[in-house]
Amino acid sequence: MSPGPARSGSASPSAPATPPEPATRSHLPTARGRASGAAATRRFYGWRIAGVLAVTETVSWGILYYSFAVFLVPMQRDLGASAAAVSGAFSLALVMMGVSGLVVGRWLDRHGGRALMSLGSVLAVGVVALWSRVEEVWHLYLVLAGLGVAASMVLYEPAFAVLVRWFDRHRGRALLLVTVAAGFASTIFVPTAAALEEALGWRDALLVLAGVLAVTTVLPHALVLRRDPADLGLGPDGGPRRSPAQGGPAHGLRSTSRSLWSEPRFRWLTLGFALHTLAVIGVAVHLYPFLREQGHGVAFAAGATGALGALSVTGRLVVTGLFTRFSTLHVVAAVFALQGAAAAVLLLVPASPIAAVVFVVGFGIGFGVATIARPAIVADAYGVSRYATVSAVMGLALVLAKVAGPVSVGASRTATGGYAPALAGLVVVTLASAFALFVAHRAGGTVSSRAAR
Numbered sequence: 107m108s109p110g111p112a113r114s115g116s117a118s119p120s121a122p123a124t125p126p127e128p129a130t131r132s133h134l135p136t137a138r139g140r141a142s143g144a145a146a147t148r149r150f151y152g153w154r155i156a157g158v159l160a161v162t163e164t165v166s167w168g169i170l171y172y173s174f175a176v177f178l179v180p181m182q183r184d185l186g187a188s189a190a191a192v193s194g195a196f197s198l199a200l201v202m203m204g205v206s207g208l209v210v211g212r213w214l215d216r217h218g219g220r221a222l223m224s225l226g227s228v229l230a231v232g233v234v235a236l237w238s239r240v241e242e243v244w245h246l247y248l249v250l251a252g253l254g255v256a257a258s259m260v261l262y263e264p265a266f267a268v269l270v271r272w273f274d275r276h277r278g279r280a281l282l283l284v285t286v287a288a289g290f291a292s293t294i295f296v297p298t299a300a301a302l303e304e305a306l307g308w309r310d311a312l313l314v315l316a317g318v319l320a321v322t323t324v325l326p327h328a329l330v331l332r333r334d335p336a337d338l339g340l341g342p343d344g345g346p347r348r349s350p351a352q353g354g355p356a357h358g359l360r361s362t363s364r365s366l367w368s369e370p371r372f373r374w375l376t377l378g379f380a381l382h383t384l385a386v387i388g389v390a391v392h393l394y395p396f397l398r399e400q401g402h403g404v405a406f407a408a409g410a411t412g413a414l415g416a417l418s419v420t421g422r423l424v425v426t427g428l429f430t431r432f433s434t435l436h437v438v439a440a441v442f443a444l445q446g447a448a449a450a451v452l453l454l455v456p457a458s459p460i461a462a463v464v465f466v467v468g469f470g471i472g473f474g475v476a477t478i479a480r481p482a483i484v485a486d487a488y489g490v491s492r493y494a495t496v497s498a499v500m501g502l503a504l505v506l507a508k509v510a511g512p513v514s515v516g517a518s519r520t521a522t523g524g525y526a527p528a529l530a531g532l533v534v535v536t537l538a539s540a541f542a543l544f545v546a547h548r549a550g551g552t553v554s555s556r557a558a559r
């Protein structure tokens with residue numbers, strides 16, 4: 107993904123007045139400066155970091171997150187456990203990821219991501235290998251608690267904390283590169299894990315995946331990641347090195363959860379993204395059975411559910427372009443509102459294939475928008491020096507929403523005998539998430555599109 111050209115420097119002082127030839131030469135340094143600036147931007151070390159993270163995030167998400175669904179039924183059979191008991195272990199992993207993220211965030215702000223992500227990759231390899239050896243349900247809970255800790259050290263949060271330090275004007279493009287690549291993690295690793303499970307059994311399949319993690323993540327993190335462009339004598343995007351005073355807006359923020367929760371803008375931002383997370387995860391888990399309940403065929407329901415992932419990539423591409431023209435918060439709030447409207451169409455026109463398609467397109471466009479927008483919004487609002495701490499505090503609320511989403515929709519389905527009341531609730535929740543971001547915009551001033559460019 108090619109970054110945009112760097113701003114050229116000003117022309118060198120012109121030579122004393124002579125015939126036209128010196129005047130013509132006075133334009134040459136500007137042209138050369140422009141070309142060399144663009145080349146320097148393309149060669150900027152930050153793009154090497156972004157490229158490595160695009161690979162390691164794809165592998166880490168595919169193995170640590172998406173492969174669990176493939177091994178769910180075989181683990182139930184071998185461990186003699188119910189689906190609820192085995193799924194509960196994964197919920198514990200998510201909670202541990204959010205809780206340990208608070209410590210990880212502070213480390214990232216102080217020391218950067220190189221050592222932490224390298225150690226996290228080693229831990230992830232060990233945990234996946236241990237996962238293959240569990241014999242009791244409590245073993246699984248213990249191992250997946252460790253998986254949650256490892257995930258907090260290697261998934262999006264630390265990767266984004268690294269990227270926001272290296273990019274400013276091109277931050278949105280760097281985030282897009284990593285998230286678009288990692289968006290194919292399920293496409294790559296769900297079939298891969300399934301094929302390995304069928305050929306080797308789930309235990310040996312996990313050992314193979316642990317080997318893939320070891321080869322593709324440990325050394326790349328250790329050898330390529332760097333804490334800050336200043337370590338190479340550079341500034342963000344490869345520009346001049348910044349003085350500490352130029353590091354971004356701090357707004358007098360102290361890195362404590364209490365000080366963050368006392369700030370209205372932070373509360374509204376967190377509420378908006380948490381509500382959206384609840385709605386998105388609820389839809390991801392329950393859309394297929396809901397469409398089947400409405401009378402749609404297996405192929406249609408499966409295709410519609412699968413299309414959400416592909417549309418999330420499209421949505422990220424679209425909003426990254428919009429971020430260069432409009433307020434980031436306004437764009438994201440509008441996309442969330444569009445998702446609520448799309449869900450309302452599905453609710454008001456039940457059992458209609460056209461309504462289902464409208465919903466999938468409208469909701470799917472915003473499926474992955476929060477992933478790319480939240481880092482840009484947090485970094486722009488709070489600066490990069492405390493980004494990881496702020497993001498981790500917010501991230502814990504999002505993890506709890508991620509756990510609550512499928513459970514709340516399932517509980518509503520059980521209590522009412524159908525999905526319609528749950529869908530009505532998701533319409534309200536999604537529209538409320540858009541409203542919360544609009545209020546956050548007013549509460550904290552303008553969060554511009556600067557960080558997303």
